Amino acid sequence: MDDAQRTVLITGCSSGLGLETAVELAGRRWRVVASMREPGKRAALDARTREAGLEPLDVVPLDVTDAGSAQRGVAAALELTGGRLDALVNNAGTASGGAFEDTDEEEWRRVLDTNLFGAMRLTQLVLPVMRQQRSGRLVLVSSDSARYGNPALSLYCSSKWALEGWAESLAYEVEPFGVRVVLVEPGNYDTAIWATTPRITPPDSAYTGLLQTVERFVEEEHLPRSRDPREVARAVARVLTASRPAFRVQVGPDARIAAVLNKIPYRVSSAAVRQLTGLNRWKP
Ligand SMILES: NC(=O)c1ccc[n+]([C@@H]2O[C@H](COP(=O)([O-])OP(=O)(O)OC[C@H]3O[C@@H](n4cnc5c(N)ncnc54)[C@H](OP(=O)(O)O)[C@@H]3O)[C@@H](O)[C@H]2O)c1
Numbered sequence: 278m279d280d281a282q283r284t285v286l287i288t289g290c291s292s293g294l295g296l297e298t299a300v301e302l303a304g305r306r307w308r309v310v311a312s313m314r315e316p317g318k319r320a321a322l323d324a325r326t327r328e329a330g331l332e333p334l335d336v337v338p339l340d341v342t343d344a345g346s347a348q349r350g351v352a353a354a355l356e357l358t359g360g361r362l363d364a365l366v367n368n369a370g371t372a373s374g375g376a377f378e379d380t381d382e383e384e385w386r387r388v389l390d391t392n393l394f395g396a397m398r399l400t401q402l403v404l405p406v407m408r409q410q411r412s413g414r415l416v417l418v419s420s421d422s423a424r425y426g427n428p429a430l431s432l433y434c435s436s437k438w439a440l441e442g443w444a445e446s447l448a449y450e451v452e453p454f455g456v457r458v459v460l461v462e463p464g465n466y467d468t469a470i471w472a473t474t475p476r477i478t479p480p481d482s483a484y485t486g487l488l489q490t491v492e493r494f495v496e497e498e499h500l501p502r503s504r505d506p507r508e509v510a511r512a513v514a515r516v517l518t519a520s521r522p523a524f525r526v527q528v529g530p531d532a533r534i535a536a537v538l539n540k541i542p543y544r545v546s547s548a549a550v551r552q553l554t555g556l557n558r559w560k561p
Pocket residue numbers: 288289290291292293294295313314315318339340341342368369370371391418419420421462463464465466467468469470473
């Protein structure tokens with residue numbers, strides 16, 4: 278796919294990886310429709326486009342958990358692009374920290390509705406256009422967490438594992454129509470998600486020690502190693518321009534390690550996770 282005036286719709290462009298991907302692709306002369314659930318939050322995107330010497334991007338409101346909003350967002354994007362869509366980047370995402378037993382069904386649904394059903398909703402809306410074009414790229418921003426279980430992150434992991442199983446199956450159906458599916462698996466990147474992720478920590482939790490151990494690992498080991506989100510933006514741009522991108526694209530060292538963890542026996546990978554997080558020293 279050559280990138281001259283190609284058109285792309287990206288979800289979750291108010292911050293982080295979505296914002297940087299929008300700027301990166303606009304810098305490569307893509308026609309970018311940057312969507313966000315609250316367009317009032319476009320200031321950060323505008324500041325980055327200015328800094329990059331670009332014109333302000335088209336922003337459309339789009340909440341991936343709301344079928345009507347998703348429909349209106351895709352329609353608005355198609356109006357801006359003259360009905361063509363070369364790529365959709367399903368980036369919008371959320372996480373949830375806490376021991377599974379302490380979570381409730383509302384929280385399960387919030388995470389799955391955003392990370393899994395959100396991507397499904399958007400994909401179903403753009404597929405008719407891409408099928409008709411006989412071309413298109415569906416990029417799904419997954420995670421290294423799709424490759425191994427993470428303590429205190431079970432809802433997030435379940436959403437990304439499900440996303441990958443769905444995507445792998447979908448690819449068989451749409452590739453004959455010229456539509457390619459790609460899973461981008463970032464490792465650890467410096468975005469708002471780490472601070473905004475709700476921590477479910479009831480005072481009477483049986484897992485307080487586990488949560489503290491994991492939080493300490495995140496604060497002391499994980500976050501200091503967070504990388505520049507523009508790395509992921511460049512990886513997405515490469516996926517969109519490569520003639521034959523890989524189906525799964527790991528971005529960053531953590532993602533490459535996660536891909537290895539996924540291939541070794543669980544006995545070994547889980548011991549490594551316990552050791553790394555300090556959970557091997559936790560006893561209830
Ligand atoms: N950062 C990492 O280390 C990392 C690693 C692996 C994978 N990822 C994945 O990367 C993606 C982007 O996350 P990020 O790290 O860039 O975090 P972020 O800065 O928190 O960005 C998340 C984006 O998703 C949007 N969003 C959340 N719920 C939405 C909804 N219902 N409808 C539309 N947009 C919604 C947020 O909008 P609001 O501003 O309105 O909340 C925000 O724009 C996620 O899928 C995440 O799982 C991140």
